[in-house]
Amino acid sequence: MEFLASWRDTPTRAAITSFVESLTLPGEERVAVFDNDGTLWCEKPIPIQLDFNLRRFAEQAEQDPGLRSRQPWKAAYTKDFAWLNEAVVKHYNGDDTDLGVLAKGVEQAFTGVTVQDYAKAVTRFFAEATHPTLRKPYSQCVYQPMIELLRYLEANGFATYIASAGDRDFMRPIAQTFYGIPPERVIGSSIALTYRDGEVVYKDRVEFFDDGPEKPPRIWSRLGRRPVISVGNSNGDVPMWEFGDGLGLLLHHDDAEREFAYDTGAEKALAQDWTVISIKDDWTTVFPGSV
Template sequence: MAMLRRTVLALLAAGLSSLGAPAFAQTEPLPSWNDGKAKQAILDFVGKVTQEGGPDFVPPERRIATFDNDGTLWAEQPVYFQLQFALDEIRRLAAEKPELKGKEPYRSVLARDLKALSADHGKGLLQAMMTTHTGMTTDAFANIVGNWLDTARHPTKQRRYDEMVYQPQVELLRFLRSQGFKTFIVSGGGVEFMRVFAEKTYGIPPEQVVGSSGVVTYRLDASGRPDLFKQAKAEFIDDGPGKPVGINRFIGRRPILAFGNSDGDLQMLQYTAAGNGPRLALIVHHTDAEREWAYDRNSPIGKLDKALDEGRAKGWTIVDMKADWKTVFPGKP
């Protein structure tokens, strides 16, 4: 499954005293978080790094916070949402062109034959990703993703996919920015996929989204208009050890706060925690089977095993979804 995840990602190519206390001490900055160790760790950390004259003060230009996306900012079950987009797009294309229905990957997607799609190291899934993510301009791809977000609904929650975001995390992003942080997405998902919704959904502009990418080439179309064309070739995989590499390449500063949820985020959390000065590494632990899903070590999606052990051993902040969040999704408890 780890090999399949990496291969798919290749094509998918965050009690203070009143004396000298920061302004947020006067209001509730994280209303969807329950009082507890996790919330207090965040408030204490932000308080000390923003306290001018204090021993742990960090100037605003160095207040970099990175967030994974899948499973950290929005849900990722029962399959990664970008993969669900690809499967839905295959079905749409097959409906438009019935002659495709007997060909792969269309046949297996339409038959919902996950076993066939996953066979041979996920060859069918890779075909679906290539078919729906390449051979078009970046503008055309963004339009297709936007249309999908407007029409598709999650199979069990019956919500728009961009409403499958975690309300506590949206509040945290907003709070951090209000305290001089610059927030980034650093995710294994496709960068051009995430940029379609990141600014509207999270308040994170496209230039602050780091993700997996495919080769894009410049060309002139038939009318002589310049465009960017998506090739069927991976360029950068922003997962596992690729995340610190991507942070260095595209951000240029080591984060002082990083938030993930799976073993794919381990190296980003290690890299953040190893820096000098105050650091905060956080992990969302999916423990809420009623409001969301409960999974960790044995899940093929968002496996949390090594990172959970290391986080506990090193004193990172483990956010227990069931215990620490009053609300999971916007508009619902």
């Protein structure tokens, strides 16, 4: 089996393989954590989970006209993607005003829903939804070279985890299929849960938002160790890299022809001394079955 087949023979590829080959730690210490949005799958023009939430908001606004003048239902109902995307960008630059509004909407959108029904809704979404500009199913919007990196690390004794700001229960139903990562290895944000009448259901508040300085505590609470390899793409991943005990990899979106080119939300990360993966220069292909 050829590993890293979609990676060009560049200094970045050499840095990864040299680091892995240099390790003398026992297998149980080989842990790698990956961000998800913009690291394992495409996050532009809007994050995939945001598309899922927008559909829920739009359904609610359709049923309740009173919601149509309130954010985030207003943005979903009028398809104001600029407001929604800017809320995410502002978060990465330290302003959570609009993200807080969005989070409150998510809390209200899924209050009382069982975890099983939520997982079924996520599965239906991925069976039906397509990327708004790439015009392909979201299942094909994962990064082929990153899938290869996961397999390469696993072949070298690594346990691979997702550590994302995305909703943990949004990623769990598809993590095995998309990435080969089992649901118990998914760390992410979560709405609070409670037990009611034989079911686990969502409460009306976010329990934790797994981004920025929250990532290291969440990683430690699940793993009890520092990751040896940390992979991300934004300012929100800087604390995860700082907490890591080895190689930090930063995916740079610099290929407008095959994907998207943007530094917004990654300015602080790009200014740090991480090993940068250039989509344009380091990958021969971006998505499965593409060039």
